[in-house]
Amino acid sequence: MLVVETIARIRREHFIKGKTIKEIARDLKVSRNTVRKVLRSGETSFEYERQVQPRPKLGRWAVKLDGLLAANAAKSAREQLTLIRIFEELRGRGYDGGYDAVRRYAKRWSRERGQSTAAAYVQLSFAPGEAYQFDWSHEVVLLGGTAVMVKAAHVRLCHSRMLFVRAYPRETQEMVFDAHDRAFALFKRTCIRGIYDNMKTAVETIFVGKGRLYNRRFLQMCSHYLVDPVACTPASGWEKGQVENQVGLVRERFFTPRLRFKTLDELNAWLLDKCIAYAKAHRHPELVDQTIWEVFEAERPKLVLYAGRFDGFHAVTASVSKPCLVRFDNNKYSVEASAVGRPVEVQAYADRIVIRQDGRIVAEHPRSFGRGDTVYDPWHYVPVLARKPGALRNGAPFEDWVLPAAIERIRRKLASTDDGNRQMVDILNAVLTDGLPAVEAACAEALSHSVHSADVVLNILARRRDTGRSARRSRRPDRFARPIG
Template sequence: MSKVELYAAIRRDHRGGMSMRQLERTHCVTWRTVRKALDAAWPEPRKKLPPRETSLDPFKPVIDAILRADLDAPRKQRHTVTRIFHRLIEEHAADVSYGMVRRYVAVRKPQILVESGEAPLEAFIPQTHPPGMEAEVDFGDVTVRLAGELVICYLFSLRLSYSGKAVHRVFASCGQEAFFEGHVHALRTLGGVPRSKVRYDNLKAAVAQVLGLKRARVESDRWIAFKSHLGIESFYCRPGIEGAHEKGGVEGQIGYFRRNHFVPVPEVDSLAELNELVEQWDRQDDARRIDARPTTVGEYFVDERPLLMPLPEEPFETCRIFTPRVDRYSQIPVWANRYSVPVRLIGRRVRVVLHASHLVVYDQNVEVARHERLIAKGGCHLELDHYLEALVRKPGAFPATALEQARSAGRFTPIHDAWWAQARKVHGERDGTRALIEVLLLGRHLPHEHIVAGLAAALRADALTADAVALEAREAAQAENEPATTPPMHTHAGQPAATVTSLHEWRLAHLPPDTRPLPSVTAYDQLLHHRRTSGDDHREGEAQ
């Protein structure tokens, strides 16, 4: 029985006519307890005992002095609890535990900050966001295992303040092109633009200079044009951690999205594959509820979507344009990385269109190369096909960096290696390598999988020429488009028979049927008879 229930029973029995002595005997309590129960229905709170002395008490002034000295120290070089604990032991021979120090610092440190006036108590005012009016934007870094390598990418997030509906996109960088492409993707997904302000921190993609501690900013020209195109009204938060709460919705949204969808670390082959997963996760999050809201995010967004401003019909070019010169290694520099182009362009300037996740290289409006954008700085992305014309003249340079990257990407398969090794064994190092380069040149006209099939068939038949590979690759393409009605022949091991069609047979098989009549030699027989008769007459005259 609790003390409240005991007091209630004593008061009830007293109203029934019991005396004080009877109440003592009935409830087994003292006269003082009965008196307190009759005087008040609610028991008095238990008096707190005075704090006991601990072994930390002599050292509390020392800890206070350390915390006060930290107020003038650099923010990243202030004492941690562990450092305070070690100093007490090393400098003062204190016999204290780490837990005692941690509990005292947790209580005393905020008090010292308030006493110093450095961190005054700040009041936060609840806000109401009308539907279709406001949004928040930010970047957050995420770790991804991309093509087997652990890399850091950047998660763009645009969140509507009323419904909490958020759209995310992962990019290789957080530059201006990614900033613009993230807006375009998010606003297309949402179906409109917020009518009032969109909150930002001071990203370099938008802000060129922060003017003092006020909200005045010098914005970049492309960002001003982009805002004008979409009709966005920007609102910049205070610099640093002091302004983080001004867009706390998107800050918390990025943390939620990272904890719930990027744990464990996702493993993908490309950013395109990862962004497909991100779109699925965004749709799944429409079914969640924020705090104690009565309905889901998706249901709130249904009410908010018709109130957004419509998107402009004409697109805005979000990419960046560069015009680098191709060096003697047939490479171009783009933002601390290097990318290959065809060797015929060495020494010329090309036009590079840089997007958030890839780049396209043009030579006089003709696309000559396309690369996925490298994430780490100082990288180099080479295409083996860009160097084939030079390698035909220099086959000895074939084991190059581009070959290793082609192997890593799966474009240069073990079948290529096996055919190359056999070709070098038969034709010699130089001619065998040149034959392989001629095979690789076929990739400009035939699909990669058909060339691999042609190499496999030629290798089984020991046909180590580029012409044989080309014929078998075309036959594989034809078999894929027009499947044969009869099953293929197999050897005893169950493998397809290794037959290579000669060029003469291949041409005859593709000629139309000959419907002309067979030739006759009758006219020639008449000539032979006339000649025999003339010869007999001449021999008879001589005899006479």
């Protein structure tokens, strides 16, 4: 192949020194056709590109390689195999050629496919406070030494590029509500429009064009925050390209290498600090003389005022079993004994479960995201103990029950007596009427006198109630008393 130096010398020998083609060919030891080609074309360089690539070993494997490449391209970026893995897969099927042939073929295949699928886009521009974008991503972290797939909620202000990320165990609607509230609490305000994909927690029906039937509870949230929701065209991620890019950025900068935390709360506290630190350290892509945080601070006065926390729960109706348990999301939660036999409404929040019956709260528990877990509140079963005091010893709700120190000491002492369970049940029932601090103080006073019977504890409580009533009567003015003087 002709090098640039040889071409330059041929041109100088002919056009400056006036040599003939025959003389140049003899002096430079190249063919006359080559000299003639350089002089007639006027080019200063020539590149050879093979028109047909011979594939003596890969040829009969081309169809199978096409299938492997197409199947790999259809996968998500996280699941796509590297080219060396595809080569190994082909070798496993019997291909005995080299890697370079597979690499060249894959490069040409990707180039031809890119030409057929390439599309042009228009860059979007947003005014301050105009819109935010929301999306989910799936990330793998180590929580308590176990690899866990968490769902990361992403919120991004379109003008300032201020970002917010929080991890959740699920992508359910109550998680969407919590993510919005925490993002708006960080921003201290919100935007006029919210741009979403057609996630099931927001959109129930997709009509032709931009028509959507939104979920009722999702619309309630948007109304609370004064946000106008906008759903993208299906399979048109570029309509919310900023948050799509944020997903990749956060995965690369925050979640790589794999994060290790004891709990999800520790992970989310770290993510919040990273979001703020990133915004303060990086320049805005358009306003390059300012950081993202500075542009965000300038945008904040133009945002919509934060309306406070939205009561974001997902409600379902459930029945109460005879063991005072309600089943929700593959787990069971205890309720007050008085709720047995009638339906209840389970209100699922991102971090807790609230159970109501006729508008009254009959249970509230931290939410469990396992499977087959049973979450007890032992105080729900105290009224049942009045009829079945023996259940205090072996009842599942009372295993590992941590009572205040004085009450626990009374319990241990009564365990050695014949009617200890009955006496302990009487003391526990007093908590429902007098309150836990009063019963604990009465137990401590009884122990100070080296006694631990229920009668003594209840007597102390009764005496304190009478003393309290007497003190209130003494402070009450006498309407019939005459003024002195």
